[in-house]
Amino acid sequence: MHRTHSIFFVGGSIRIRAAVTSMFADSGWQITPAEHYEEIDIVPVSGGVVLCFIESGRDVERVQAHMSLKGHWLPIISCSDKHDTTLAVQAMQADAQGHLSWPFTVAEFTAMLTRIEARMDAFVRRQNARSLARKRLQPLSPRERDVLGALARLGSNKKIALELDLSPRTVEIYRSKIMQRLRVDHIAQALWLAFQSGEFVAYETADAVGDGAFPEELQEG
Incomplete structure (x- = not known):
């Protein structure tokens, strides 16, 4: 059927x-x-x-x-x-x-x-x-999107700071703002949205990550 x-x-x-x-x-x-x-x-x-x-x-x-x-x-x-x-x-x-x-x-x-x-x-x-x-990602400002994209690619606050010419403290502030705008409790949830959207990394990467790559609670919200 x-x-x-x-x-x-x-x-x-x-x-x-x-x-x-x-x-x-x-x-x-x-x-x-x-x-x-x-x-x-x-x-x-x-x-x-x-x-x-x-x-x-x-x-x-x-x-x-x-x-x-x-x-x-x-x-x-x-x-x-x-x-x-x-x-x-x-x-x-x-x-x-x-x-x-x-x-x-x-x-x-x-x-x-x-x-x-x-x-x-x-x-x-x-x-x-x-x-x-x-x-879900639409509320982010252009600079917040830059930080989220760098976070998806680099992971480390220090590496992000070097790439975007920011201080590590400023990167941490942006991470907090990103979580607030997206109404998520963990930065991993924001990263999951970035992977799913295909806007920050190749969409094939999101497929490779797979639905089980993050704990279920991090995929919600």
């Missing part, structure tokens, strides 16, 4: 959107067609997927940009009638979770879901955590 129940079909011509919508609706799927993702007002908290008809890999990136603005992510499966391997690779490099060649059948779509649904869930959790972390 698939956890995915809602399809948002984005892009393509009016004819293709009508054909895809009819195919899924006739099979009992809930499907919402739109020319552009920004036309979609309401998406489910879970169980949704964007089926994106693409002309280039940038089409996937555009959908993701709008998801980022809304702060809510859905997995993307790309599709195209070009039967172009290069296009499929571009879509996957842009974080599409799968690619189908149109015309395809509902059975082919559900078979793909079976293969990639766990990966889709992990992607959504990661991206939603990233959006939430970035929202």
Whole structure:
């Protein structure tokens, strides 16, 4: 039984959107067609997927940009009638979770879901955590962000002071202000948000750190 129940079909011509919508609706799927993702007002908290008809890999990136603005992510499966391997690779490099060649059948779509649904869930959790972390970090001033970034990379107050031309005491004051603004009890919680946001270190580093790298209580708040 698939956890995915809602399809948002984005892009393509009016004819293709009508054909895809009819195919899924006739099979009992809930499907919402739109020319552009920004036309979609309401998406489910879970169980949704964007089926994106693409002309280039940038089409996937555009959908993701709008998801980022809304702060809510859905997995993307790309599709195209070009039967172009290069296009499929571009879509996957842009974080599409799968690619189908149109015309395809509902059975082919559900078979793909079976293969990639766990990966889709992990992607959504990661991206939603990233959006939430970035929202949590918004109250920081530019200088506080500099200190947090240096803390994520260097760790030591002395090293941070040298890099930012501050005294160790001033660094300690900034650390305290950062914790106050983020409403956290431990600097490790602030670092966790920095890793999750991907703004201060490569996002791959956050993945490598993993959900178990800090005690559970340090990941809360």
